[in-house]
Amino acid sequence: MPPEPSAGTTIQCPQCGGESPLPAGRELVRCPFCSATLFVDRSAVVSHYSLPTLLDRDEATAALRRWMAGNETVKGLDRESQVENIEPLTFPMWLFRAHTDAGKVVFVEPAAPTPIPQVADLEVPAGKLEPFHDPEASVRPIEPTIPLETAKGWVQQRGVHRVTETALVEVPFWHFRYKYDGRSYRALVEGSTGTVLAAVYPEKAESPYVLIAVLGLVLFGLEGLAISNPVLKLLAYAVTAIPLTLIAYWVARKV
Template structure:
């Protein structure tokens, strides 16, 4: 008979042993096999953690490399100012299933976050370790029920049969940085160094599209010269048009390349 402070008897997902979590207890270790378990209402799932490989300085260096890359505005690494850096283990629901004979994994956030790209992390089963209770001080507890995570999974993977469910805590560094008076958030995966961000100062596409559009129009016009010449003069019009096209093309190409380089240097 259960005491008032004990939940109904649950089973360990690894060995099937009886678990008797206290009321409010969500992280437990099976006394029979040592498996780390997360309790979600009336069910239990494995509880894993991804071990960090980067410290704060290395994570900041990864962020700076991303800022200086091709996705963000030019010199973002130099023109922005990091105003806050924090570390925590963020919870994700882990779903494993098979498709076309291959094992696949999907992740869904187990807590509220503005960086939904966290669900796109790549986790390998071999990288996961049993969660240690000593990490609780740095771990964000799950606030999204497992059933909600399952609903999200089913919406994007209709008909998939889940073979394993688990809670995984991944190590992340969250950065807040200022750029032109606006505050942005970026997350660095402390296990791989990958940078995740939903909103960031991206390169403006219009200047590049303008250069590309003008170049396309110029060379399309030049390419029409041999055709027009051939229609106007069957004997030598096509050759004259080709020579004119080639000559003007040699003049236009370096001008357009210089313009493209100027845009790339300033956008």
């Protein structure tokens, strides 16, 4: 567990154990002994890391377009949408290493509110962590506003109580705003892996697939009632499945 800040003016580095003065009003501190970057929360002093930004603006845009062309989005979204704005930013995440019955695990919790819930499910590859460094002037940093104790409580609600290490990680994102069919949407592209996160986006229509499923159930049900011979019944099922599959494929290409 990270050591709590003392009641005086010194803090203890969780990396090397060295004690150093805590400048008044400072949340970011560099250890004078091991040069580790530290974040001073209300309840503890923790290591401060960054994930490297491996995707530039064009690569992040390409990742977004690939996601738009996927199976979850409406057909043609990658070609017909217009990107209105691209903004680089960093988002803070609390990282917890813990021991469970399954072994050593890593949990992450958001350190700031986010309108895209999938951020809370983001996987942070611990092997890629780097000591925190100030982002470029063009990058907007999201400040951590969710206290460590609150995030720790979320982890404990999962049944995890043996937290061995805590850290604050700055995750790079490309924030996209795009327009499709007269409506505006937004998405995040994680700048280290290219993972796309979006809460609201133009989805494929579900009604055609529901109709196909209902039609299949009706046909299979009628065949099951009308045919008593098991071999003929299986043959009828196979014959019926062929046009249903072709219809589903056609719908997938058109919707």
